[in-house]
Amino acid sequence: MNNLFFDDYRDMSAHAGHIVLSELKKKKDLRICTATGNSPTGTYEFLARQYLNHPELFKELHIVKLDEWGGLPDTHPGSCEHYLQEHLLKPLNISNDRYTGFSTNPQNARLECERIQQKIENDGLIDLCILGLGNNGHIGFNEPDYHLQPFCHVAQLSEASQKHGMVKDLDIKPSFGMTLGMQNILSAKRIILLIYGTGKEEVCSKLKKKIITTQLPATFLWLHPKVDCLQLKST
Helix, strand or coil, X not given: CEEEEXXXXXXXXXXXXXXXXXXXXXXXXXXXXXXXXXXXHHHHHHHXXXXXXXXXXXXXXXEEECEEECCCCCCCCCCHHHHHHHHHHCCCCCCHXXXXXXXXXXXXXXXXXXXXXXXXXXXXXCCEEEEECCCCCXXXXXXXXXXXXXXXXXXXXXXXXXXXXXXXXXXXXXXXXXECXXXXXXXXXXXXXXXXXXXXXXXXHHHHCCCCECCEHHHHHHHCCCEEEXXXXXX
16 A cells, blocks of 8 residues: 655645556556545546546546445435536536446345446456545444455445434434445555545554454455555644
8 A cells, every 4th residue: 555645735636636546547548436524525627627627638537436325315415426416527527328327226236246347247347446534433434344345245334424414414314225345346456545634543443453354444455466545634
């Protein structure tokens, strides 16, 4: 894991954005798995600005949604779908045929996960995965547990996840989510882990110990050969 530290969020976001651009220049039909939340927002805003001057760079880019809250309408401002539409899909003009994402409120969440898993297997490996770090060490909705799921699955959300800024103000919070599994994530050719936000000091300290445990899913990133971990110097 390549640990990089920055003085401010804008510089961190720009660095992540330049990694994406460098990969796009090497492979026009790049497949990126994208997280949501505060951590990657600056990176997506950077890419949106780049699109204004170089739209040709993004014309074959394919986006894969990392996860989704269960049971929210796709237009709900707390849904991952709404977030990605506003911050990435519309700004980069990503057409439906270049987007793979869980439905927000499927009739059968398990079958929806099977659909996404099959599509990922049919379309090929993810080239770049952009991740955030949960306060309890989760990545995607791969929550701390005694075991972890390798492929797309329905995840019961922890109390910590239900306090996430995207849903914390909802009267009835989602009890489950749909997410790529650990093998899906670790099969990506390159990973960017963005660490930003309050309350992550303890989990960052544990991550730095390089002890791999299912109780802190992000530690499995130590098994990957090409992870850039970007964070502020104060984290």
